[in-house]
Amino acid sequence: MSWLRALKETARSGLTIERRRLEPLIAIRGAVGLALVIGVGLAFFGPVVAASSAFGAFQAAIATFQRSWRPRPVLALVSGASLAVSTFLGYLTGSHTPLFLALLVLWTFLAGLAWAAGPTGGIIASSNVAIMLVTVTLPSSVANSAVHAAMILFGGVVQAALIVLFPVRRWGAQRDALADALAAEADYARRLRHDPLSAFDPVPLMKARSAAAVTPWQARRRPPELRGSRGVAERIRPVLASLADPAMGVPAEGPERDRVRELLAAAGSVLDSAARAIRHGDPVKLSPSAVAVLRTPDTGSLLAGPPRRAADRLGALLSDVIETAEGAGTKEEDAEAEEAAEAIKATGEEAPGSPHRRRPTLLRLVPVVVRAMRAELRPGSPILRHAVRVAVVVAVGYLIGVSLPFGHGYWAPMAAVMAMRPEFTQTYGRSVARFGGTIVGVTLATAIVRTAHPGVTPSAVFAVLCALLMYLLMRTGYVVGQACVSAYVVFLLGMAGEAWSQTVHERVVLTLVGGLLAMISYAAYPAWExxxxxxxxxxxxxxxxxxxxxxxxxxxxxxxxxxxxxxxxxxxxxxxxxxxxxxxxxxxxxxxxxxxxxxxxxxxxxxxxxxxxxxxxxxxxxxxxxxxxxxxxxxxxxxxxxxxxxxxxxxxxxxxxxxxxxxxxxxxxxxxxxxxxxxxxxxxxxxxxxxxxxxxxxxxxxxxxxxxxxxxxxxxx
Missing domain, CATH: 1.20.58 (Methane Monooxygenase Hydroxylase; Chain G, domain 1)
Known part of the structure; x- marks a missing residue:
C-alpha cells in the first residue's frame, strides 16, 4: 500500500463515527462523581485545586470504561493513585525545566513500556503523562502540590466509592463475554446445517476464558451461572464439527443428514437460550420444539459410529449448559473442583483442573508487569520502539511548546502522547481524529467562554456536561471523544482563572504540532508488522x-x-x-x-x-x-x-x-x-x-x- 493510500485509510478510520450501544447510567454515575469532586474542591480549596482534583476524577472514570476484567473500583483507585504520584513528582520538578524534562522523558518511556502489560495499562499510563503536563502548571508550592495530589487521589476514591454504592449491571462484562461465546457456538451450529465445513472464529471463546479468570475476592462473589458454562462451550465446539462433517460418516444427503440438521438446529436454539439467560441473569427459557428434537429416540437407529457418539455427547453437553446457566453446577464440574482441592492441598499450588482460573491480585501483578516490561527491552521489540518514540516526541513537543509565544505549550506533547500507539494505523488515525476533535471542541468551548464569560460555577457545570457527553459517546469514535475532552479542558481551566486561557488559534496550532510529531516519529522510527x-x-x-x-x-x-x-x-x-x-x-x-x-x-x-x-x-x-x-x-x-x-x-x-x-x-x-x-x-x-x-x-x-x-x-x- 502506498503512503498516500495509507494516509487516506487511516484518516478515514480516525474520523469514523459508529453507532454503539450507549450506557447512560454508567455515564451519569461518572459525571456525578466528577461533580462531587469539583464541588468539594470549590467549597474547601478554591477553583485551582478543584481543577486538578477534577482531572483525577475524570481520568478515574475513563479507566473504568477500559476493556478489563478487573473490578471497576480497582481500576478507578489505580488510576487515581498513579495520577496522584505522577503529578506530585511533576509538581516537585516543574519549576526546574531540565529536571522536569528528564522526569518527563523517563515517565513517558515507562508509560510506553506499560503497553507490554496490555492496552488498559498502556492507556492509563499514557493518560497520566498527558494530564500531568496540564496539572503541574497549577500549584505554586510544595505544600500546595501535596494538596493537589491528595485531591487527585480523592477523585479516584470518589469514583470507586460510587461504583460500589451504585453498581450498574454487576458482572456485566463477564456476562457478555460468556454469552457471546455461547451465541457464537449457536451461530456455528446453525451454519453447520448448510455448510458442514463452516469456519469458526475462536475469539469469543478466548475472550470468555480471559473473563473467567478471577481474583480470590471475585471468586467469592461470582454468580453461580458464570461458573462452568465456558468449559462446556469449549467441549461442544469439536462435537458440533464432528457431527456435521461428512468425513465422519454422515452422508451429504439422506435421513441421517436430516437428523443431523435437526440436532444442530436444536443445539443452536438451546445455546441461544442459555446465552440470553446468562446475559440478563434470567431463567433459561427453552424452545419446546428444540426440546422435542433432543428427546426424539430415533437417533440411535439412524446414526452409528462416530456420528452416534457425537450426538450422544452433544445431548449430555447441552444438558450441562442448561444446568450451569440456571446456576446449578454439573457433576463433571463438581468432580473437577474436588480433584483440584485435593491437588491444592497436596502441592500448595493451583491445579490445572481448578474450579476457576486465578487472576493475580494487584500486589502479585506488579512483578508480572515488571517482567513483561523487561522482556520488551530487546532489539526489534515494537513496544520498545513505541516507548522510545513517545519519549522523544513528548520531549521535543514540550520544548517546541514552551519556545512558542503562545504560552501553555503542554497542548503539543499532550496531543502527541494521547494519539501515539504501538501500531501504525491507530497512531495516524488517532492523530487525525485528535486534530479534528480539538478543532470542534476548542472552537465551541472557547466561543462560549469568550461570548458568555461564565464564572467559576457555570464553567464547572459546562465541564461536567462535557465529561458526561464524553462518557456517553466515547465508544462511538475517537474524534467525538476528543471534541468532548478538548471542551472539558477549556472549561476546567477557565474555571481555574483567566491565567490559563488561550485562543482557539493557539490551541489548534499546538495540537497540530503534537499530531505531526507523532506521525513523523512513526515514519522515521517505525515498527512495521x-x-x-x-x-x-x-x-x-x-x-x-x-x-x-x-x-x-x-x-x-x-x-x-x-x-x-x-x-x-x-x-x-x-x-x-x-x-x-x-x-x-x-x-x-x-x-x-x-x-x-x-x-x-x-x-x-x-x-x-x-x-x-x-x-x-x-x-x-x-x-x-x-x-x-x-x-x-x-x-x-x-x-x-x-x-x-x-x-x-x-x-x-x-x-x-x-x-x-x-x-x-x-x-x-x-x-x-x-x-x-x-x-x-x-x-x-x-x-x-x-x-x-x-x-x-x-x-x-x-x-x-x-x-x-x-x-x-x-x-x-
Whole structure:
C-alpha cells in the first residue's frame, strides 16, 4: 500500500463515527462523581485545586470504561493513585525545566513500556503523562502540590466509592463475554446445517476464558451461572464439527443428514437460550420444539459410529449448559473442583483442573508487569520502539511548546502522547481524529467562554456536561471523544482563572504540532508488522503442529495419557492464530512493500493451517478413554508431526518451503504395519492422519505459490 493510500485509510478510520450501544447510567454515575469532586474542591480549596482534583476524577472514570476484567473500583483507585504520584513528582520538578524534562522523558518511556502489560495499562499510563503536563502548571508550592495530589487521589476514591454504592449491571462484562461465546457456538451450529465445513472464529471463546479468570475476592462473589458454562462451550465446539462433517460418516444427503440438521438446529436454539439467560441473569427459557428434537429416540437407529457418539455427547453437553446457566453446577464440574482441592492441598499450588482460573491480585501483578516490561527491552521489540518514540516526541513537543509565544505549550506533547500507539494505523488515525476533535471542541468551548464569560460555577457545570457527553459517546469514535475532552479542558481551566486561557488559534496550532510529531516519529522510527508476517506464520504452524501431535498421541497409549497437553496446545494454537490474523490485518494498511509473503500466499497458507487445526479438532472430539485399544503407530506419527512442524516453522522464517517427508514416511510405515497386521489400528484415526498430511502439503503449495484452486465448499475452521 502506498503512503498516500495509507494516509487516506487511516484518516478515514480516525474520523469514523459508529453507532454503539450507549450506557447512560454508567455515564451519569461518572459525571456525578466528577461533580462531587469539583464541588468539594470549590467549597474547601478554591477553583485551582478543584481543577486538578477534577482531572483525577475524570481520568478515574475513563479507566473504568477500559476493556478489563478487573473490578471497576480497582481500576478507578489505580488510576487515581498513579495520577496522584505522577503529578506530585511533576509538581516537585516543574519549576526546574531540565529536571522536569528528564522526569518527563523517563515517565513517558515507562508509560510506553506499560503497553507490554496490555492496552488498559498502556492507556492509563499514557493518560497520566498527558494530564500531568496540564496539572503541574497549577500549584505554586510544595505544600500546595501535596494538596493537589491528595485531591487527585480523592477523585479516584470518589469514583470507586460510587461504583460500589451504585453498581450498574454487576458482572456485566463477564456476562457478555460468556454469552457471546455461547451465541457464537449457536451461530456455528446453525451454519453447520448448510455448510458442514463452516469456519469458526475462536475469539469469543478466548475472550470468555480471559473473563473467567478471577481474583480470590471475585471468586467469592461470582454468580453461580458464570461458573462452568465456558468449559462446556469449549467441549461442544469439536462435537458440533464432528457431527456435521461428512468425513465422519454422515452422508451429504439422506435421513441421517436430516437428523443431523435437526440436532444442530436444536443445539443452536438451546445455546441461544442459555446465552440470553446468562446475559440478563434470567431463567433459561427453552424452545419446546428444540426440546422435542433432543428427546426424539430415533437417533440411535439412524446414526452409528462416530456420528452416534457425537450426538450422544452433544445431548449430555447441552444438558450441562442448561444446568450451569440456571446456576446449578454439573457433576463433571463438581468432580473437577474436588480433584483440584485435593491437588491444592497436596502441592500448595493451583491445579490445572481448578474450579476457576486465578487472576493475580494487584500486589502479585506488579512483578508480572515488571517482567513483561523487561522482556520488551530487546532489539526489534515494537513496544520498545513505541516507548522510545513517545519519549522523544513528548520531549521535543514540550520544548517546541514552551519556545512558542503562545504560552501553555503542554497542548503539543499532550496531543502527541494521547494519539501515539504501538501500531501504525491507530497512531495516524488517532492523530487525525485528535486534530479534528480539538478543532470542534476548542472552537465551541472557547466561543462560549469568550461570548458568555461564565464564572467559576457555570464553567464547572459546562465541564461536567462535557465529561458526561464524553462518557456517553466515547465508544462511538475517537474524534467525538476528543471534541468532548478538548471542551472539558477549556472549561476546567477557565474555571481555574483567566491565567490559563488561550485562543482557539493557539490551541489548534499546538495540537497540530503534537499530531505531526507523532506521525513523523512513526515514519522515521517505525515498527512495521509486514516484515514479521513470516515469523507469525511460522509460530502458527509450530503451534498447530504441537496441537495435532498432542491429539494424535492420545490414541497411542490412552491409558497413560492425560488431556492437559491437548488443552495447553489448543490454547497455544489459538493465540498464534489470532496473533497472525491481527498482524495480517495490520500489515494490509501499512505503506510497506511486500517482503517475501504475497497476499495470495498469506491467504492460501492460513487456509491450510486452519484446515490442519480443524482436522486435529475433529480427532479431539473422539479422544479414546483409558481402556481403549492402543494404536502404537499414532505415537510415531505424533513425534514426526512435532519435529516436522518445528523444522517447517524455522524454514518459513528463513524463506524456504517446508517438506513433509518425515510425516509421509510415518504414514507409510503405519500402512505397512496395518497390511501385515502388526499392532493395533483404527481406520478413523488413520483417515484423520491422512487429512493432516494433506493440510501440511497444501500449506507448502500455498507458500510456494503452486496451491491448487479451492474446490466449491472448501472451508477452514
Amino acid at each position: 509486514t516484515p514479521r508476517l513470516r515469523g507469525r506464520l511460522g509460530d502458527w504452524l509450530k503451534a498447530d503442529g504441537r496441537y495435532a501431535a498432542a491429539v494424535v498421541d492420545q490414541y497411542a497409549e490412552p491409558a497413560e495419557r492425560g488431556h492437559d497437553d491437548v488443552r495447553s496446545a489448543l490454547l497455544d494454537t489459538r493465540e498464534a492464530r489470532v496473533a497472525w490474523q491481527e498482524a495480517l490485518a495490520t500489515a494490509q494498511h501499512e505503506p510497506v512493500r511486500n517482503r517475501g509473503l504475497s497476499r495470495a500466499a498469506a491467504d492460501d497458507t492460513q487456509h491450510a493451517l486452519a484446515q490442519l487445526g480443524r482436522v486435529a479438532m475433529l480427532l479431539e472430539a473422539h479422544l479414546p478413554c483409558g481402556g481403549a485399544t492402543p494404536v502404537p503407530a499414532a505415537g510415531r506419527l505424533a513425534e514426526a508431526l512435532r519435529r516436522a512442524t518445528e523444522r517447517g516453522a524455522k524454514e518459513v522464517r528463513e524463506r524456504r518451503v517446508p517438506d513433509w517427508a518425515e510425516v509421509r514416511e510415518a504414514l507409510d510405515a503405519w500402512d505397512a504395519r496395518q497390511r501385515t497386521g502388526e499392532g493395533g489400528t483404527d481406520p478413523f484415526v488413520r483417515n484423520g492422519a491422512g487429512l493432516l498430511l494433506e493440510a501440511l502439503e497444501e500449506f507448502s503449495r500455498g507458500l510456494d505459490g503452486t496451491s491448487k484452486p479451492a474446490r466449491p465448499g472448501d472451508r477452514a475452521d
